[in-house]
Amino acid sequence: MAVKKPEELSKIDYKPPRTSWMDTPTEFKKGMFCWGNKEKSLKTVDFPNVRTWSVADEDWKLPGNWKEIFLEGLKERLSKYRSFQLFLDICVRCGACADKCHFFIGGGDPKNMPVLRAELLRSLYRKYLTGPGKLLGKIAGGRELTMDVLKELWYYAYQCTECRRCSLFCPYGIDTAEITILIRELLNLLGLNIEWVAGPVANCWRTGNHMGLLPHTLKDTVESFKEDLKTITGINVDYSFNRKGAEILFVNPSGEYFDPNGNITFMGYMLLFHEIGLDYTLSTYTSEGGNFGFFTSNEMAKRLHSKIYAEAKRLKVKWILGGECGHMWRVWHQYHNTWFGPVDFLEEPVSPITGTKFENTKSNKTVHICEFTADLINHGKIKLDPSRNDNYVATFHDSCNPARAMGFFEEPRYIIKSVCNNFYEMPSNTIRENTFCCGSGSGLNASEDMELRLRGALPRANALKHVREKFGVNTLANICQIDRATLQTLVDYWVPGVAVRGVHELVGNALVMKGEKERTTDLRGDPLPGKEVQE
């Protein structure tokens, strides 16, 4: 697809149209939306209105009573979520959220202002479910639910990455992610998903991971990592799949098995676990920590992740360790304990190496790899040579979900500073709780919506450009597989010359292992500083 040049794409007009938003029809712009789901993806998980359809078609092949299904679904969800009812009721349209959304900043479409994105639904809520709206219609801010309105909802529900940046700035904590999540649930009642979400969901249901990797493929993949690591370090690292009686079940995003950038992060974990002698197992059945079900419906999210606990129980492990992934940790942290608790068949997590009790997860028994590693480093249990990462001048991109759903700021920074000599922060308005989305979250990391993604990444890339120019930053470290898989393309477009790297890749590089040979390359096979071959 021909994409505009950066100079052209960044000419953004924030001035809204002259006609009011309700009277401005939504134009579907190519490059700004994902393809609709395929028949087989819905069928695999028994979703309603199974059929193949195309966004470009006039007819989206909906059941005759679609309006009724939508409105009944809306009513039901209002009764089940205080958040939803409250967020539809109390917005004062102060506009504080308007210029906080990366898609609005990078695109200028007024319906991407979080407030207006929510108003798309709020107007229907008023019209059909509130007294003043029923009585006064448009005067009370209500509007009819028509096919065009439904399509508009779909278009903008899949132009929100559920990053929650707006919710930080809202004086009432109105969370657009919550609204987007529930709009998507409603759309899924009508079989209106995107294939980039529905496909991975179906894969995950069947094979245990989004990528659809079968057990032997997973084994072969990890075996090939093992061979690479043998070449690089001279050490035979151990691993196992579906092993009963292991102390810890390790679950990571499957993109790490598939995406070349993620592969290296995974190799970093393998080296670390080998070095400390961790008694852990991987599982082919639960070979996915991420959850695209979460971008479909809360029920689908729960359906996919129950396997993690079932597997932990079957394998009789003590607790669960989770890899680097953004939305995965939103789901693990904010939802798992509610869906699956009490998790009384596991033990309160204790690091077998340092003896540290992870008090903050004593109920759910899931530890983030960065909590685990930061504790190891703090106790001096691993030997690190940060000079091996001296080719890297790093900054850290806080992924939305660990940032605004956990407050996960210091752990990864502590690790990076321990394994990397050159570290610089991006401007404070763009990191930590203020962080910007990569532009590809919540299942929007397809290729057909590249313009949307490029626009969404502008604020992140711009802050990166600042530190690239000021400090010579050439590495964007992060703890999210979506970042690793998608951000490189976007960074190449806006800020060429910056590499996107997982934190545990940097750990793997710096880790000085017992019995290793003199390393000459990093985990990518590129020469270490000072080890370049002289011509």
Next chain:
Amino acid sequence: MSFGLSFWLSLLAVAGLGLIAYVGVAAAHLNYLFGIIIPYAAFATFIVGIIYRVLRWGARPVPFRIPTTGGQQKSLPWIQQNKIDNPSSTLGVVVRMALEVLLFRSLFRNMRTELRGGPTLSYASAKWLWIAGLAFHWTFLIILVRHLRFFLQPVPSVIAIIESLDAFFQVGAPLLYLTDVFFVLAVTYLLVRRLFIPTLRYISLPADYFPLFLILGIGVTGVLTRYFFKVNAVGVKELTMGLATLSPKVPEGIGVIFYIHLLLVSTLFAYFPFSKLTHMAGVFLSPTRNLANTNRAKQHVNPWNYPVKVHTYEEYEDDFREFMKDAGIPVEKE
């Protein structure tokens, strides 16, 4: 609805209310209706309406614990937690909520995004909305408290103290209240920004203009009542005390401007429970603010949690057993 229509409709509605009160009292002499019946009805609507709204929200379950975390989580003991923006205790939540409700903590974070050529994005400080919001809400509250002097006899000393502080500069006769000045200024600012910031004008509905005009109308008529028309304060107090003691009577000789003021206030009370103004009560219930971030440390129960259909390990192994065996992955059934 177009901007023009939203704007004029709201303005006309408030002006119309003023006219109704004027005609109703000055020409039709419906003093009892405007002085007694409507205020009682409006107050009752407010009380019943707001209780209904809060109970309705309260009856909705909070299925998930979804705080928006604005600072470092509680994790390892050597990592400094931000106990207010990311609370893990009830005390932390109380402080976070107090800062939110009393000082508009989240609005204080506001910044203005600017795009220049290059492209270069910058984030400038933008505290005016926060300042005006604080000024508006706090002066409104103080004015409301001051008005209790009309409903209490004897007037409590605390109200007298507030009044004397409010009239600190001892200007004019009657003494000028600072809150009156700042209130009118703040509401005007909130209206002006809505009119002149293009994106804000784009998202504004009649439900945004109407309360602003109404509140501005209340402020202006209040100022007129006190400073310019200097209505018969003794008469007003007789009327308000009558309302407060449930022995309503309508004294003669209160200026019609007072009745206009009273009708606008009554409208605000009656309109309140049906409008966005319920954010006053709703903010206390906001799940992204009033929950501690203890998700993994304590179980949060969803009252409607239900079992879902899952793809079991047994089904998975049945699908892929041969592949697993070939790859040397342990299976349950050989």
